[in-house]
Amino acid sequence: MCWSATADLVAGTGIAAIGVACVARVRRVRDLPLAALPLLLGAHQIIESVIWRSGGGTGPATLAWAVIALPLLPLWxxxxxxxxxxxxxRRRLLVPVAAGIATAVPLGYCLATRPVTAEIRGHTLGYALGLPRSGLLVAGYLLATVGALLLSGDRSLGRLGVLVAVGAALCAALWRLESVSTWCAFAAVCSLILLCRPRPDPASDRTAV
Structure with missing residues (x-):
C-alpha cells in the first residue's frame, strides 16, 4: 500500500472486517475460501503496516507479507x-489452477532459500526478493489470480477480475518496483465486491467437487 503505516492499518482493518462479514454470510462450506479472501488480504495490509513501523528491513513480518503475496495468493x-x-x-478453471501451482512452487522455493528485504521508498514500500526476472512467472501469477476470476462463470467474480486486472496494469505503470505491494492493496479494496455477491443456495452443495 502507499502513503504510511496508518493507511495500511486502517485499510487492512476495514478490509478484514468486510472479510468477517463475508464469511458470516456463507451458506455453503465450499464458498468459505473465496469468502475469506478479503480477510486474508486485510491481514496482509495489516502486516505491511508493521513493516512500515519497523522501518522496513527483514524479519517475520516481511517474510509473512511475501508468503501471502507470492506463493499463497496464486494458489488460494x-x-x-x-x-x-x-x-x-470447473473444467476451464483447471487452467488457472495449474498456472497457480506452477507459479507458487518456484516462488515458494525462492522465499525458502533467499532473504526478503523491505525498503521504504518515499510513500511506498519496495521489496527485494531475489526472484528470477521471468515473464513466465508474471504471466502465470496473473493467469492464476485474474484469470480464475474471469473464467469463473460468475458475473460478480468476473467484475472483480476486470477491476483487479486494471489495477495490476495501473500499479505496474505508476510504481514499477512497488507494484506487488500496491496491487495487493488494490485487490483488497476490490474484494469488497464479494460482500455484495449473491449467496448461493446451500442445496447446491450436492454438486460440490
Missing part, C-alpha cells in the same frame, strides 16, 4: 474459485 484464488464454481465452469 484459483482453488477458491474452483471450489465455489458451478459444475460447468
Amino acid at each position: 484464488v484459483p482453488l477458491g474459485v474452483l471450489w465455489a464454481a458451478p459444475p460447468g465452469a
Whole structure:
C-alpha cells in the first residue's frame, strides 16, 4: 500500500472486517475460501503496516507479507474459485489452477532459500526478493489470480477480475518496483465486491467437487 503505516492499518482493518462479514454470510462450506479472501488480504495490509513501523528491513513480518503475496495468493484464488464454481465452469478453471501451482512452487522455493528485504521508498514500500526476472512467472501469477476470476462463470467474480486486472496494469505503470505491494492493496479494496455477491443456495452443495 502507499502513503504510511496508518493507511495500511486502517485499510487492512476495514478490509478484514468486510472479510468477517463475508464469511458470516456463507451458506455453503465450499464458498468459505473465496469468502475469506478479503480477510486474508486485510491481514496482509495489516502486516505491511508493521513493516512500515519497523522501518522496513527483514524479519517475520516481511517474510509473512511475501508468503501471502507470492506463493499463497496464486494458489488460494484459483482453488477458491474452483471450489465455489458451478459444475460447468470447473473444467476451464483447471487452467488457472495449474498456472497457480506452477507459479507458487518456484516462488515458494525462492522465499525458502533467499532473504526478503523491505525498503521504504518515499510513500511506498519496495521489496527485494531475489526472484528470477521471468515473464513466465508474471504471466502465470496473473493467469492464476485474474484469470480464475474471469473464467469463473460468475458475473460478480468476473467484475472483480476486470477491476483487479486494471489495477495490476495501473500499479505496474505508476510504481514499477512497488507494484506487488500496491496491487495487493488494490485487490483488497476490490474484494469488497464479494460482500455484495449473491449467496448461493446451500442445496447446491450436492454438486460440490
